[in-house]
Amino acid sequence: MVTVTIATSIDDACAALDSDPGALVMAGGTDLMVEVNRGTRLVGNVVAVDRVPELRGWSLEGDRSDVLRLGAGTTCADLAEPSLAKLVPALAQAARTVGSPQIRNAATLGGNLATASPAGDTLPVLAALDAEVELRSSAGTRRLPLDEFVVGVKVNALVPGELITAIRVPVLNGPQEFLKVGTRNAMVIAVTSLALVVDRPGRTVRVALGSVAPVPVRAIEAEVLAAERCDFDGMSVPPDEVVERFAILTADAARPIDDHRGSAAYRRHAVSVLARRAIRRAFSGVPSVAA
């Protein structure tokens, strides 16, 4: 007999997974149910975690309250709320491009991580922010940096019996951008996406790309250039040659493939367009951007 366990606490969910490590963890269901409906995923026992209040909230941590801990059950709609959007604007922008309002009401940040699709909209933002993923099982808690959690196309580092409980990201002082290219403006899976975050006190720019490699990739050489050449005090628009070089280096970091959504050449071109746009928007001559 197949059972659906509706967990109401993290301990509940971990206990259920401990007794049945092969059970399917389901939050919003917006990825998993597509496979179930298609018949490509057979449903065994399910642990439903969408009614665990501890997974839904967010809080500020650290001595200076500059680390945001987001419960894994935070929905895309929650992420786009102004109170959260002002803390991590790029994550809010990414969340707002996911699916439709109906999808955003159900889809969760933890689910986007668990699916680990190259096109997962929140993943480039989390990569740019050097996010940390908190995992819990009856054996305890561990934390992994994003690049050790998302390890391949739809492959993550979860071990049986483990649950994603939270994601930690820094609250940075500086502008952030998330840009996405799709075949239209709504209800679309990314052909290419780019997240750019600026840390003004740290005088760094971090750039990550989605849908152009098996996992989110950072454009390290572009970041080095931006750190050297951008004006973190006045936030003035960088000279054209810096913008161009930044775009080329960012595109060089992409490892795209030809697939049904776009060609590798198109994706590489799109990355350079998005890189130009993002750096110009972030450094737009307005020095007092609130974090």
Added chain:
Amino acid sequence: MTTSEDFSLVVNGSHRSVVDALPGESLLFVLRERLGLIGSKNACEEGECGSCTVRLDGETVCSCLVLAAAAADREVVTIEGLTSEEAVLSDVQQAFLDAGAVQCGFCTPGLLMAVDALLDADDEPDELTVREAISGNLCRCTGYGRILDAVDRAASARRSQVTP
């Protein structure tokens, strides 16, 4: 924590038992095929079209992407529950009729649910807000012009109900 094989749903205010459901049945499937509530439509089964939109604890979701058993005892409102009496049209339904926003009608139940939820949150939405609110509901007949007109009419009706 509850563990269920058979389960019960709260649909439009009534408790409905679901017995012998197969593993993985969606809320949409259970509503249509087991409970006889065929107002919610089944098209894409992947969250693209919005024709299966229902309210789950007040929020619009695609019922095709909700595992029915996981929705046990949550508040489900379907198009059949949009008005308390079947013979009476809601403000949104009346507006869709008045604006001629219905052609083949397949997308209409989902759109009505989405627009009803929008107007609950904001009864004076600007056009961009309306377009975003219905971006998850595909209509292949109308080109949306008359639907946008219907939302305007429904919003006016909603405001005049609220403000005496």
